[in-house]
Amino acid sequence: MSSDTSRPFDPDNASDVPPLADKVVVVTGGNGGIGYATIQHLARHGAKVYMAARSETKAQEAIERLHAEGLAPGNGQVLWLQLDLSDPVLAQKSARVLLAKEDRLDVLINNAAMPRGPYARTKHDIQDAMMVNHIGPFVFTMTLLPLLAKTAVNPASDVRIVNITSGGIAFLKRGIRFRNRDDFNDEHKWDIIPGPSLARYLNAGAGRSKLANVLFTTELQRRLDEAGVPILALSVDPGLVRTGGVENDAASQPPGISHVMSLLIRALWTPPTRGAFTSVFAAAAPAVRQETERYKAAYLLPPGRIGAPPHPDARNPVLARELWDTTERLLREMGIDWE
Template identity: 35%
Template sequence: MGYKKRFVFENIPDLSGKVAIVTGGNNGIGFITVRELVRKNAHVFIANRSKEKTESAIELIKKEIKKDTVEFLQLDLKSLNSVKKAAETFLARNLPLHILVNNAGIMATPFETTQDGIQDQFGVNHIGHFLFTILLLPTIKASAPSRIVNVSSVAHKTIPPAGIEFDKLNDPNAHSTYIRYGQTKLANILFTTELNKRLLGTNVYCNSLHPGVIKTDLWNSLVSSWSSWKKPFFHIGTLFMISPEDGALTQLYCATSPEIEEKNLRAKYFVPYGELGETNAQAKDEELAKQLWEFSEKFVKEKLGDDIFSTIG
């Protein structure tokens, strides 16, 4: 892709004593992220829906790294009750949390709604991570210096002029599958912006990123919806995609690089490999970021009760 690697695995510092959670860490760039955090002595939880797939990933890591500081944490981002239970399960361990990588996501899937009745891409890619992060926030703050990493995408630029059309999220005819995806990736950046405002005065560093165009299974849903004549072009395009190993580098930079603290990098958007990137105008819209937060908070409270955030300082 022509990216210069200013950050590689060898640049990750020793993470002894650090605890991390990586959502969707059983495959793709999430798996590589977990593997390299464990390699550098972090205690890592893979937060994922499938116990079977996650345990297989854990065994692969243990076999290669010869360390057992990696665990499964049950998390289904399509269910707010599951998200709440996952946070409670982790918090019951009374461990610190130094690194949260909100990596899991779905891309350009056919229209469905989550168990809570919201479009599934928006529910998984944003709402689920929103709730998970907020519930873990007191521990993240108490563990500072700490990091929150939200995996976005250059697809945040593929959106309607308004950015996120909240009133059309559940309209299956309002947007294409990829535009729906783009809105969720914009939400990742806007969530980072508003969360950073609320973290002023703390040593919690929250940033977002585009990991690159990566050859992973994430493309399957989008390509399966294409006409047969288009599919050969995708296979040609994979020749120019980067590997999951390279794709994980930018989120590992955000999660571990000493530069984040040394340069006080907050609410930034990074591109491969640890470079500051440029977002579109909608991603810079602080009013839209506030509106997204209020929409997300209201939605969660409607589903789980007004007291869901009562313990959050």
């Protein structure tokens, strides 16, 4: 049941999230924030969840915390999968490790993101936020796609790919392109409405990468439909969520601003446990599969309501194909293929 109906979606309700004991799920960036809460909800319904994260230490600490907070025997299993999205070679390697471990994959949630930081480029000469937030997840997803498709062949299966984006794309300029490496590396300093935290979020290219998440979802669904593969791809805007990163950003501001921002965030922003509701809805709510045509490539708002991406470029299927084609070309230049 979604928030389109009279009762809001609640992942603790057995009618909203069915038993997931036979499901295998991957959540990237799951050792904190929304990803952590998403794993907690899904594992409590019995799913076997891979916490895909770069640091084993942080992942194991998070898994211990999950158990301490009520991930009891009989619930699902949570396992660490090493994943570094800053290098597509390593992202593909991680996917291949999983392919060797599992004979099914029901849900992939591309949750990990790099929202903050000064402009920088990776060793592949790609802006780091575009690499971590788009190119790395693209490679990871496409390498896992054969296993996802194999699972989807079973008539009883319900395979989904969920990409986490941000409503912050609304503040980007119009007319963004993804024609070449220069477009991927555009620093776009003057693309947004001014504001200290928002500027840091978007000026480093993260806003453009979150726009890419929506476009990737659109084009992926089109290709899946064209190939007759019954996988659902959805993009999720979790809304304003009080993650550790957000609170750290507020704390890093000058004293007066920091105090006001912290008060507003604590008062108005959603805690991660609730902030994960939309991700869980996209991953596991029966309503999504029951109304397949409605939810194909849907843009979901909290806590599971179908909306429209708040930027016209995110609704452009031609731009989605341009992004896909350029991503493939850049990856070939890096020597990476998944065919």
